[in-house]
Amino acid sequence: MRARLTDLLVGLSRFADLGFGLEGGTAATSGVLAARLARELNLDSAEASACFYVALLTHVGCVGYASETARLFGDELAANAAAAHADHASVTDTFATFVPMLTRGRPPITRARIALTLLTRGSSWGEAYTTAACEVGRDAARRMHLSETVQAGMLHVYDEWRHGGNDIPLAARVARLAGIAAVFADDVGSKVSDALRRRAGGMLDPALVDAFLRAGITAQPDGDLRQTVLDAEPEPVVWVDNITCVAEVFADLADLKSPFFLGHSRAVAALCLSAATRLGLPEADRRDLHLAGLLHDVGRVAISSAVWEKQTPLTTDEIEQVRLHPYYSERIVAGSAELAHLAPLVGRHHERLDGTGYPHGCTAVDLTMPMRILAAADAYQTLCEPRPHRPALTASDAERAVLDRAAAGALDLDAVRGVVGGDLAAPAPAVPAPAGLTAREIEVLRLVAHGCSNAEIGTRLVISRRTAEHHVQHIYTKIGVSSRAAATLFAVENQLLTPTDHGDG
Known part of the structure; x- marks a missing residue:
């Protein structure tokens, strides 16, 4: 099914906002600013398009080092947000901005430990983080069939002007500037111009900063942000022939949040498609279930890996965070006109027929058969995977567990039987490694x-x-x-x- 790539990404860019601990709409605003700066610079269409897409996707690789960052600092979302506001070319600003933001609300001994960690391991962490984020971003762009110029921009989007100068791809330099402007656009008491001037010659290309400020480019959208982004996309508009390939990219990125999740979303999508086929659902429902299976957990990025990987019982607050991830998935998907019809399906994968699910507390009358299938597939696949507090169950034990939940009235029995009934697809032929x-x-x-x-x-x-x-x-x-x-x-x-x-x- 053919779709406009920007329409898909303007919604899915919320994935990057949530995963980087930023305000919703930051990535979308960054794309608009980059496109406007590209026009001011009179860039050709290919380069302008690269600036736009690199800005829109800058932070999608944030999940690449989430688990390691959470182990080091206790909360990678706080670390990401702090890093987004800090001037990394200035040691003084790093300790004046990054450390206070990262340690806000924590006990004095924790603040001291984090500051010491930053002193002793901050440089190596920063290098490993940016390497992972940039490589993941580059590969995401490649898999969405974006140009080599976009891919190169993604690989270097965190490079600092003081170290690379004009050797840094132009798309990366423009996107970096646009991203910083977008971050500070909504900060109370902060001015975009001040933030950019402080970073000119350090993090940012001073000539681009001058051009941006001289043109008076604004971060405010002209009305609806989604439409503003669509209008800002440089010609020619990019289309994709297969939405599934984009959904697979974001499914894999969501699962990269923790080693415990690897392959989860693809497996759930396969189970959904198999169950929908076995139960005789219409082709449109089968297609929607497969896409929803891929995207159902994109909202996991909004919760720290420290919570997902915790081995001891979760606190009440942590439980509430976890219970919100289907809502975040729903809001991410709802941001795209092409995917919006999937939002209710995606957002109900943890609902239960007896009202014991979350986040909406739905009951049987609220849940369609596709919703019931997705819930059963997610429940079964999760049991087949290890979690920090338990090992993986065998397939037979997982099947017995979901059948028991169906008997108790939580899951739909037909949906469960469709999920655990075996894979209808023929085995894939062996291919060379x-x-x-x-x-x-x-x-x-x-x-x-x-x-x-x-x-x-x-x-x-x-x-x-x-x-x-x-x-x-x-x-x-x-x-x-x-x-x-x-x-x-x-x-x-x-x-x-x-x-x-x-x-x-």
């Missing part, structure tokens, strides 16, 4: 994807740590990445993770 990976390298890649260190890989595969490290480096060279996040996306995209492979023993 991508990028020339060997069987052993695929084993190692699976463990890398699930967050194992070189030492842990060595222990699991009964090889030395150094041998494991050599394997990892060879894999990275073969597939053209330098971060765990990008390697993980490669594994997911090429279906190298088996449904029951979660690297946990």
Whole structure:
């Protein structure tokens, strides 16, 4: 089904806003500002389009280092938001802005620990974060068939002017400026011009800052933000022939939030499609269920990985955060005219027939058969996966558990039977391993994807740590990445993770 890419992304850009801890509409506003600056610079259509798309997608790679950042600072969303407001070319501003924002509301001893962590490990963290985010962003652009100019811009969008100058792709420099302007546009007491001038010559290209300020480009949308973004897109408008390929990108990005989630959204989508076919649903419902299965958990990015990966019982506040993720998924999907009809379906995947679900507390009369199928598929697949507080269940045990929930009146029995009835699709034919990976390298890649260190890989595969490290480096060279996040996306995209492979023993 053909669709305008910007319409899809203006909604899905909320994914980047939520995942980066920013106000809703920040990414969309950034795209508008970049397009307006591109017009002011009289850029040709290809370069202007690259500026627009890099700005719109700048933060989609934020999930690439979410788990590691949460372990280091306790909340990657707070770290992301603080980083968005700090001038990274100034040590003084880093400690005057980043540290206070990151530690706000925390006990004095925690604030001191975080400040010490930043002093001792901040540089290495920043480098690893930007590498992962940029590689993930580049690969997302590639998979959506955006131009090589966009891909190069995504790979360098966090480069600082003081280090790269004009060697940084123009699209990256424009997008970086637009992103900062969008962040400060809604800050009470802050002026965009002040923020840009302070960063000129450090983080930002001073010539672009001058052009932006001289033109008086405004961050305020002309009415409806979605329409403003659509109107701002440089010609020619980009269309996609298959919405599914875009949905798969954001499904994989959502699952990258934690190693515990890898492959979850694709598996749920496959179960939904199989169940809908088995139960004889119309073709339109089957198509919608597959898309909803891919997108049902995009709202997970709004909750810190520290919550998702917590091994001890969640607090009342943390439970409430988790219970809101279907709502965030619903709002992300609702932002696209092409996907908006899926929002109610996406937002009800944790609702239950007996009213015990969340976030809306729906009952049977509120839930259509597609909603019931998605709920059953998500429940079953989740049980088949490990979580921080429990190991994965076997397929038979997971099937028994969801059948018991159906018998108790929470899940729809027909939907559950459709989900656990087996895969109707023919087995995929064997294909050569991508990028020339060997069987052993695929084993190692699976463990890398699930967050194992070189030492842990060595222990699991009964090889030395150094041998494991050599394997990892060879894999990275073969597939053209330098971060765990990008390697993980490669594994997911090429279906190298088996449904029951979660690297946990």
